[in-house]
Amino acid sequence: MTSIAIIGAGPGLGLAVARRFGREGFSVALIARSRDNLDRLTAELRESGVTAAGFTADVRDPASLSNALAQAGPVEVLQYSPRPAREFMLPVLDTTAGDLIGPIETSVYGPVTAVHQVLPGMRALGRGTIVLVNGASAVRPRAAVTGTSVAFAAESAYAEMLHDALRPEGIHVAQVIIPRGIGGGEPSHEPGVLADLVWAQHVGRGEFRTFAAPLD
Ligand SMILES: NC(=O)c1ccc[n+]([C@@H]2O[C@H](COP(=O)([O-])OP(=O)(O)OC[C@H]3O[C@@H](n4cnc5c(N)ncnc54)[C@H](OP(=O)(O)O)[C@@H]3O)[C@@H](O)[C@H]2O)c1
Numbered sequence: 001m002t003s004i005a006i007i008g009a010g011p012g013l014g015l016a017v018a019r020r021f022g023r024e025g026f027s028v029a030l031i032a033r034s035r036d037n038l039d040r041l042t043a044e045l046r047e048s049g050v051t052a053a054g055f056t057a058d059v060r061d062p063a064s065l066s067n068a069l070a071q072a073g074p075v076e077v078l079q080y081s082p083r084p085a086r087e088f089m090l091p092v093l094d095t096t097a098g099d100l101i102g103p104i105e106t107s108v109y110g111p112v113t114a115v116h117q118v119l120p121g122m123r124a125l126g127r128g129t130i131v132l133v134n135g136a137s138a139v140r141p142r143a144a145v146t147g148t149s150v151a152f153a154a155e156s157a158y159a160e161m162l163h164d165a166l167r168p169e170g171i172h173v174a175q176v177i178i179p180r181g182i183g184g185g186e187p188s189h190e191p192g193v194l195a196d197l198v199w200a201q202h203v204g205r206g207e208f209r210t211f212a213a214p215l216d
Helices: 013-023 035-047 062-072 098-125 146-169 191-204
Strands: 003-007 027-032 052-056 077-080 128-135 171-178 209-211
Touching: 003 013, 003 062, 003 098, 013 027, 013 035, 013 077, 013 191, 027 035, 027 062, 035 052, 052 062, 062 098, 077 098, 098 128, 098 146, 098 171, 128 146, 128 191, 146 171, 171 191, 191 209
Parallel strands: 003 027, 003 077, 027 052, 077 128, 128 171, 171 209
Antiparallel strands: none
């Protein structure tokens, strides 16, 4: 059975993507910090017939992230989508160097750690998909959300380079940009619709960057 790892799995997008890939026969490895969160998600998935397991890790702690992915085993698909902390989103003039540590650890060191951990398995399989999910500040910095704007820009650069480097090996790297809030009433932003978009990146293997909806 082929599998997906969802790093930063919660009841919104994480669960919806787990269901979407589960419906296609994937087993699902969910990674997040809270055991309670993971237990709730895996129970829901198992009830609907999806093979799922949860592994605790903090993406800001590279050793814990590598360890969780090692326990999950080889994956064909990796989704990197931890929800950014509120304190990552300070106004630009209030943001100190120290305030950028969390965003950079989360959005740069985390993805690099995860990619290095899963790549050997994808290479052995001869295929793979890596999907990174971000808000609009990844492509349009916004002074009200400085940490994510800075760190998502770095994550975008890394992911685009990775896309070009891995394409010859049949490993597709995609970035999904979600402008505005998930589940805020826009039909395009319902978790199930966004999960279909992630699935489409996996099967379509098209452009590097996709938008869930046009930017404002
Ligand atoms: N929600 C929005 O309005 C919105 C808007 C635009 C883009 N996005 C993007 O959508 C993705 C998130 O989707 P969602 O908001 O629906 O979230 P979700 O899938 O419901 O949950 C995300 C999970 O990330 C986990 N997480 C946060 N920090 C973590 C860390 N340091 N280490 C490990 N796990 C961590 C949290 O679980 P634990 O607390 O158990 O760790 C949380 O439950 C992100 O890529 C985000 O950039 C969201």
